[in-house]
Amino acid sequence: MDSNLSKIKPKLRTQGNVTGNFGRPKVKAANNSAIGLTSTEHIHIVTQDDYLNRMYDAMNLTDDENLKAFCYQQIKDILVQRGLW
Numbered sequence: 001m002d003s004n005l006s007k008i009k010p011k012l013r014t015q016g017n018v019t020g021n022f023g024r025p026k027v028k029a030a031n032n033s034a035i036g037l038t039s040t041e042h043i044h045i046v047t048q049d050d051y052l053n054r055m056y057d058a059m060n061l062t063d064d065e066n067l068k069a070f071c072y073q074q075i076k077d078i079l080v081q082r083g084l085w
Contacts, residue, residue: 052078 009024052075059071079085 048078 055071055074059068076085
């Protein structure tokens with residue numbers, strides 16, 4: 001009882017559509033720039049000095065130990081980066 005199943009060579013996928021959406025051809029998603037506020041008027045980048053001051057303020061005002069540890073780590077990282085630690 002020899003089976004012929006092992007003799008069937010699989011065909012390489014070099015033809016046809018690139019599928020992935022449940023058998024349908026792949027389509028590119030819609031442009032998501034309309035979602036949220038993505039225009040340049042709404043983007044505000046905080047400087048590192050402002051961020052450092054915010055971390056100092058948050059560390060002094062909070063009683064949460066996890067937040068204090070986070071602020072301490074952020075302050076340390078910035079000061080190490082500047083060569084002041």
